[in-house]
Amino acid sequence: MIALEASVEDHGGVAAQVLVLGGGFGGLFSAVAVSRWLRGRARVVLVDRNDFFLFTPLLYDVVTGRLRPHHVARPLRRLLSRSVEFVQAGVEEVDLYQHRVRTDRGPLSYDFLVLALGSVPNFYGVPGAEEHALRFKWLPDALRLRQCVLDRVTRGPGEAVRVVVVGAGCTGVELSVGLHDWVRRLGRARLSVLEAMPQLLCPMDPRLMRATVRALRSRDIEVRLGTVVEEVRAEAVVVRSGGARELVPADLVVWTAGVQANPLVRQLPVELGPGGRVLVTSTLQLPSFPEVLSLGDVAACPDQAGVYLPATAQVAVQQAAAAARALVALVEGRTPQAFRYRRKGEVLGLGRMGAVAEAFGVRLVGLPAWLVASLVHLVRLPDWGDRAAVAWEWAKDAVGLGRPASREDEP
């Protein structure tokens, strides 16, 4: 058992034990808010297998070397206020009936639980995808992808390296442009983006989507919409497009085609929605376990129109504040209020000084959009030190003083 385990009866005199599983966008921000609002009235414990918070929106900058790993992976202990206890442990099982969580460092108990364990890549059962495609979800994935590209591109003059990105959502598009602009400085590469749907999967105005396709094609990035990946092999991808089957040669395949809920929730006695996500009520509670809230990528939460919210940081951060308010209400014996999602807009980075952005009905393309996108990312970074460090790296890069394209990451 880990030292800080507290039973439901023994909280050192405070009213309730709140256990938050997952220190990502949903878990971190809800733990910080609830500890502030319930100061002295609850013991808040946050559990994550990593000791850092990962700022995923800038992960592609780590692949291209524009940022270093420590710019996007920030120590959780530093970000948490002193009123949140942090336990670095892997969650193995959640017993909703006994109010207990089994971790690889021992059990923990709770009065109120926040399930914010995020998602994992969804390979949709495509043969060979898990085995041959590179993931782009966590920090080690970004470092591995960077190394694989460096290994192949800097092998010497010869054939262009063929990189296939599967999935043209925001992540796939930003990564493709970033990869293209970086690799162009190293050697020759041929980039293709494959998407099963007939359009890019970024939730933006169609005009901005057309501008994005133009930005990709102007870089000679091949964009193949309506192209379903049927199999991934060691050096090729088998696709179906317009009824015909085709072999697309690929030295590297990167999978950004979607996510599914953390598989840990499959063992829970609860109803799961699309993508294996936990169905929650409008107050983010589990219908049969009102003392448990779930949010972020792991939760299937409908909006006001009954449509499930997308798995984005924007949703998770808004839900985190709502979950913290709901916890305060529950501790005080009140009924939590329904969560209302407010879409604030979207930004999509398209390389150095390029982007498309949409907020409050205003659409921007190019440099103005890039300024807005950069500002949005800086504001969303968790603290001022990070903002200053990232802004400094970007400024150096903008005037050509960034890291050399091929420098390897220091340990």
Ligand SMILES: Cc1cc2nc3c(=O)[nH]c(=O)nc-3n(C[C@H](O)[C@H](O)[C@H](O)COP(=O)(O)OP(=O)(O)OC[C@H]3O[C@@H](n4cnc5c(N)ncnc54)[C@H](O)[C@@H]3O)c2cc1C
């Ligand atoms: C490359 C990339 C770029 C993205 N860009 C954007 C963007 O620009 N804008 C946007 O809105 N969204 C973006 N997203 C989506 C966004 O990252 C997620 O929607 C968001 O992180 C969800 O927050 P969360 O708290 O649900 O999960 P996460 O932030 O993933 O946090 C889950 C946490 O749970 C921990 N965990 C998981 N399993 C266990 C376990 N068994 N034991 C202990 N801890 C565990 C993990 O370590 C992690 O810290 C991007 C995602 C990726 C991968």
